Amino acid sequence: MPKVRVRFAPSPSGYLHVGNARTALFNWLFARHEGGANILRIEDTDAERSKPEYERQLIRDLRWFGIDWDEGPDKGGPFAPYRQSERREIYQQHTAKLIEQGDAYYCFCTAAQLEAEREEALKAGRQPRYSGRCRKIPAEEAARRKSAGEPAAVRLKIVESSFFWNDRVHGPTNISGEIVGDPILVRSEGLPAYNFAAVVDDHLMEITHVIRGDDHISNTPRQLALYRAFGWQAPEFAHLSTILGPDRTRLSKRHGATSMESFREMGILPEALRNYLALLGWSPSDGKTEILNAEELIKQFSLDHITKSPAVFDTDKLNWLNRHYMKECPPRRLAELTVPFLQAAGLVNPAPGPEVLAWIERVLDAVLKNVSLLSEVPGAARVVFDYDAQQALATPEFQELITSQAAREVLMAFIPTAIAESTLTYERFREITKAVQKSTGKKGKDLFHPIRMALTGAASGPELEKLIPIYEEGAKLPLPKHVKSVAERLREFEAAAGF
Ligand code: GLU
Numbered sequence: 001m002p003k004v005r006v007r008f009a010p011s012p013s014g015y016l017h018v019g020n021a022r023t024a025l026f027n028w029l030f031a032r033h034e035g036g037a038n039i040l041r042i043e044d045t046d047a048e049r050s051k052p053e054y055e056r057q058l059i060r061d062l063r064w065f066g067i068d069w070d071e072g073p074d075k076g077g078p079f080a081p082y083r084q085s086e087r088r089e090i091y092q093q094h095t096a097k098l099i100e101q102g103d104a105y106y107c108f109c110t111a112a113q114l115e116a117e118r119e120e121a122l123k124a125g126r127q128p129r130y131s132g133r134c135r136k137i138p139a140e141e142a143a144r145r146k147s148a149g150e151p152a153a154v155r156l157k158i159v160e161s162s163f164f165w166n167d168r169v170h171g172p173t174n175i176s177g178e179i180v181g182d183p184i185l186v187r188s189e190g191l192p193a194y195n196f197a198a199v200v201d202d203h204l205m206e207i208t209h210v211i212r213g214d215d216h217i218s219n220t221p222r223q224l225a226l227y228r229a230f231g232w233q234a235p236e237f238a239h240l241s242t243i244l245g246p247d248r249t250r251l252s253k254r255h256g257a258t259s260m261e262s263f264r265e266m267g268i269l270p271e272a273l274r275n276y277l278a279l280l281g282w283s284p285s286d287g288k289t290e291i292l293n294a295e296e297l298i299k300q301f302s303l304d305h306i307t308k309s310p311a312v313f314d315t316d317k318l319n320w321l322n323r324h325y326m327k328e329c330p331p332r333r334l335a336e337l338t339v340p341f342l343q344a345a346g347l348v349n350p351a352p353g354p355e356v357l358a359w360i361e362r363v364l365d366a367v368l369k370n371v372s373l374l375s376e377v378p379g380a381a382r383v384v385f386d387y388d389a390q391q392a393l394a395t396p397e398f399q400e401l402i403t404s405q406a407a408r409e410v411l412m413a414f415i416p417t418a419i420a421e422s423t424l425t426y427e428r429f430r431e432i433t434k435a436v437q438k439s440t441g442k443k444g445k446d447l448f449h450p451i452r453m454a455l456t457g458a459a460s461g462p463e464l465e466k467l468i469p470i471y472e473e474g475a476k477l478p479l480p481k482h483v484k485s486v487a488e489r490l491r492e493f494e495a496a497a498g499f
Contacts, residue, residue, distance in 0.1 A: 004036025005208050008062075008069070009198065011043045015259040016061040018251060018313065019213055021244050026240060027211050028067045029278065029301035039205060040072030041095040042083045045192050050085070066270045066294065071205075079205040084197050091192040094200050095154050095185060099139075103229040104185055106142040106152040107134040107317045112456075122208035129181030130155070151188040156196075156225055158182050163221035168209070168238035168303045175221045183222045195219055199226040207235050209303075214239040238303050241281050242310045249289025251313050267341060269329065272322040280311040291324060314434035319372040326368060338377050345378035347385055347481055356477055362470050365460040383461045384470055387484045389496040392457040402497045407450035409440045412499060414451055415490045423472050424486045426465050454493045455486065 008024040010016065016024075031038035035410035038472035040062070044050035071077025081087055107130075109117075114130070121128040134142070135157060146152050161177040185196035192200075202210060207290040217239050227234040245255035257263055263273055275292055284292065284300045292300065326334060335357045348356060392398050398455060401407050413436045420426055433451065437443050453459055456467060474483030483491070493499075 002206070002208055004033050004034035005039065005040040005206050006036065006211055007041050007202070007205065007207050007213075008067075009041040009201075010042050010058055011046065011049070012051060012058055013049035014054060015261055015341050016058050016065075017258045017260070017308060018277065018450055021061070021065060021260055021273075022060060022243065022280055023212055023240060024065070024067055025274060026238075026282070026301075026306075028069075029297055030209065030211060030303060031070075032298045033301045035114075036208070037070045039077070039079075040067070040069040040082065040205070041201060041205070042073050042085075043194065043197065044083060044085045045194070045197055047085070047191070053302075055083075057261075061264075064264060064270055065260060066274055082351055084192070084201065087197070087201065088190075088192070090204070091186070091197055091200060091431070093194075093348060095196075098156065098185070098229055099154065101229070102139070102157075104141070104154050104156050105135055105137070106146050106151050107155045107182075108137070108142075108150055109134060109183070127179055129179065132182055135182065153184045153188045154186040155182040156185050156222070156229060158222075158225050159219075160225060160228070163224050165220060165224060165234070166223065167217075168211075168236055169241070169306045170217075170239055170308050173217070173220075175218075177221070180221045180225070183225075185226075195222045196226065199223045199230075202235055203227070203230065203232045209236045209238060210239045211240065211303075214241055214308075238306065240306065243280060244310045244312045246312060246314070248310075248312065256315065265375065267337075267376070268318065268322050268437050269325045269337070270376075272318065272325040274300065275325070276318045276321050280313070282306045292323070323372050326371075326374070329363040331364065332357060334364055338364060338374050341377055342381070347378060347381065347479065349478065349480055356479070359470070359473050359477055362466065362473070366466040366470060369462070383456055383458060383467065384474060385481055386485060387457045387489050387492070389454075389457065389492040392453070393493075393496050397459055398453065401450055401453055404450075406440075406442060406446055408499075410436060410442050410447055410450045410491075411454055411497075413439055415494055415499070417453065419487045419490050421487070424468055425472075426468050429464070429468055455489055457489075 006027040008027045010020055010024075020092060028038050029305045030036070044055070055073070067491055069075065071079065071082060081498065085227060097103065099106070117131055118128040134155070158177060158180050163175045163177060163180070165173055167173045183195055184193050186192050205320070220237055220239075224234055243250045243251045251258060257266060271293060274294060274297070278292065278297050278301070279290065282301070283300070283305055285305060329337075339348060339352060339357075342360065343350060348360070352360070361386055363381055364377065367377060367383070370380045371377055393402065414432065417432045417435070418424055418429070433447060436449055440447075448464070449459070452461070452464060455464065455471075461467070468486060471486050471489065475485035478484070
């Protein structure tokens with residue numbers, strides 16, 4: 001058995017989106033599971049649509065996603081170059097070979113002619129396909145016209161009446177040769193077409209398995225015809241099902257976030273997205289485990305457990321996995337990942353030092369329960385950053401609070417003692433509240449509810465045990481937006497409430 005070699009072959013004509021990312025992931029998982037090689041090939045023959053910045057972004061997105069490759073444009077490798085725009089000569093040599101063999105021919109049809117043929121077929125209710133008109137031009141005449149400068153594409157002669165392959169996802173697949181017209185291999189402007197460049201490269205790069213989206217199923221017969229014409233052995237094919245939105249139409253921007261960039265900007269962790277996308281069309285052999293880290297995914301991945309039915313993208317499940325991975329994430333890394341979000345909200349400065357990072361860890365520990373995405377952290381951290389006693393007191397619940405005799409009693413006992421501490425520790429807080437309990441006879445909710453409201457400016461929120469040190473430490477840190485200390489909060493409250 002030859003060593004497994006797979007490739008992810010994106011065209012750098014847009015951002016990496018969910019469908020392509022899943023293709024990249026399945027290739028990577030398969031390569032790593034089999035101890036094979038994963039190759040990144042950039043399919044940039046379409047010079048108009050391909051842009052170097054898209055390639056850079058693709059590579060950045062793949063790295064963020066946590067996928068690596070053994071050979072690629074940025075790494076080199078035994079079959080370099082890995083960018084199709086740098087392989088023009090190779091394609092030319094292979095075109096010449098097919099023409100010489102009589103398996104390919106020059107096609108002089110103009111765009112207008114082809115369009116007229118197409119319309120005629122559609123009118124007659126036939127599926128449009130190239131008539132094969134230029135096949136009949138004798139080879140010498142075609143060569144003469146070509147060297148005289150007449151624009152010509154190169155087409156492959158399809159001779160098979162049917163195509164067959166055993167797809168690793170769809171099983172035995174038959175496609176009638178009748179619907180496959182002679183495909184263009186090289187356009188008249190000299191650009192190799194996708195089917196041609198992909199087959200030449202897959203062969204030369206010794207690809208053993210082609211794992212890609214099922215939108216390419218219709219290309220597979222043309223590619224098989226090319227393998228036959230060259231006398232090469234075709235790789236195995238695995239066509240992954242389409243990803244659908246909740247309304248069961250093909251997933252697109254209309255459905256919300258679909259690009260890697262948008263997931264990163266929402267604050268999805270790469271490991272959550274990896275886990276989630278791995279389950280879009282694949283399941284582990286027990287059919288039920290849902291939480292699998294990269295190591296487990298690699299261990300369990302197999303082409304045999306990929307379903308051919310379309311997979312429906314489920315944002316709730318992705319968010320659920322994200323919550324899981326946020327909880328699992330080492331606190332320092334999570335804090336670092338959160339910094340850009342806090343920074344964008346003007347809550348921390350760029351490149352925060354270790355003290356600020358340690359404090360962000362505490363904030364995350366307090367608010368994580370209430371968030372599914374890192375982008376939700378600044379909102380959830382309002383309990384830390386936003387304190388405005390006057391505003392709070394304008395609300396009916398605070399009005400009720402300060403007009404309650406019982407609450408006033410608690411607060412009048414609590415506030416002066418708490419303010420007297422230069423830094424309130426949670427231990428001192430416990431002692432003070434115990435004393436207030438004794439002197440006022442209030443306990444439980446009657447005791448803690450007014451205190452929470454005065455301290456946090458809200459009726460509910462994270463545990464005071466977590467918030468108090470966050471307030472006290474935060475007040476001393478160099479943050480662009482000052483965090484009010486316990487004493488500052490209580491003084492403000494006293495003044496606003498007119499105690
Ligand atoms: N460049 C093609 C695409 O992005 C690759 C298809 C294939 O994997 O053969 O769809």
